[in-house]
Amino acid sequence: MAGKIKLDGTQFLEKVNNEFKITNSELKLKSTGNTIVDSSGNAVVSESGGNVTLGNVRLPSTGGIKDSSGNNVLSESGGVVTLANDIIDGNSSYGFCRLGLSSTQTTPGDITFNDPVGDTTNFTRSGVNITLGLSGIYFILFSASYVSNDPERAVEALIMLSNGTALSTALDQVAYLESTSSYANATCSYVGHFNANDAIKFGFDSFQNDTADIVTATHANIVLLRRTA
Numbered sequence: 001m002a003g004k005i006k007l008d009g010t011q012f013l014e015k016v017n018n019e020f021k022i023t024n025s026e027l028k029l030k031s032t033g034n035t036i037v038d039s040s041g042n043a044v045v046s047e048s049g050g051n052v053t054l055g056n057v058r059l060p061s062t063g064g065i066k067d068s069s070g071n072n073v074l075s076e077s078g079g080v081v082t083l084a085n086d087i088i089d090g091n092s093s094y095g096f097c098r099l100g101l102s103s104t105q106t107t108p109g110d111i112t113f114n115d116p117v118g119d120t121t122n123f124t125r126s127g128v129n130i131t132l133g134l135s136g137i138y139f140i141l142f143s144a145s146y147v148s149n150d151p152e153r154a155v156e157a158l159i160m161l162s163n164g165t166a167l168s169t170a171l172d173q174v175a176y177l178e179s180t181s182s183y184a185n186a187t188c189s190y191v192g193h194f195n196a197n198d199a200i201k202f203g204f205d206s207f208q209n210d211t212a213d214i215v216t217a218t219h220a221n222i223v224l225l226r227r228t229a
Helices: none
Strands: 003-007 010-016 019-022 034-037 043-048 051-054 064-066 072-077 080-083 095-100 123-126 129-132 136-148 155-161 166-172 182-194 198-206 219-227
Touching: 095 123, 129 219, 136 155, 136 166, 136 198, 155 182, 182 198
Parallel strands: none
Antiparallel strands: 003 010, 010 019, 034 043, 043 051, 064 072, 072 080, 095 219, 123 129, 129 198, 136 182, 136 219, 155 166, 155 198, 166 182
16 A cells, blocks of 8 residues: 655655655754654654754564665664664764874884874874874774894884873894895784874884884874774
8 A cells, every 4th residue: 555745745755565765855853852753752763963863763573774775774683683784874983094104213212103194084193193083992003114224132113192101012123134224024003992082102112222213114004993982
């Protein structure tokens, strides 16, 4: 059985095979308060400050909430609710950036990377600090490439909070085998939760003679895996 609802002669809702479809129009929520309520006056769909909230909405035992092509985007089967894999969240819920060097850094300590490349809204740089704009779970990878012309024992790479607390470290050794430059690489990673606007930084060190420098192959990648607020 089919049915249609029109306003001012324009159809905006149609029922086909027990499914309701919004056609040729939009259903716009009020900026504040409840837009759709149940028979008891409880909110089913409401908006406040740009945030849309669903109330006590129950999925059908078969089928679900569909896109314009009739494909399920939210469905239930045997008590398990499934979200379609091809749903893309808003830009504010994910992000990534790459950090690189434009010149060799010769003084051990905090690294001053170039400005982030990628999501420059949620990742920003101030001096040596990289600010993570969103609260969430992040994966961080830091690869430090070293060069030395003198005998050197060991080199170190660090991922740190802005206050200097080490989150992850890695060590390697420059093997001085020839009279020209010799190289090494130390790579460390970290995965964990950060609050919005937490800041991190990266550092390097070389032991015994402090003669190892980091070259422009040094880089870092930061990925927001999941937003939590």
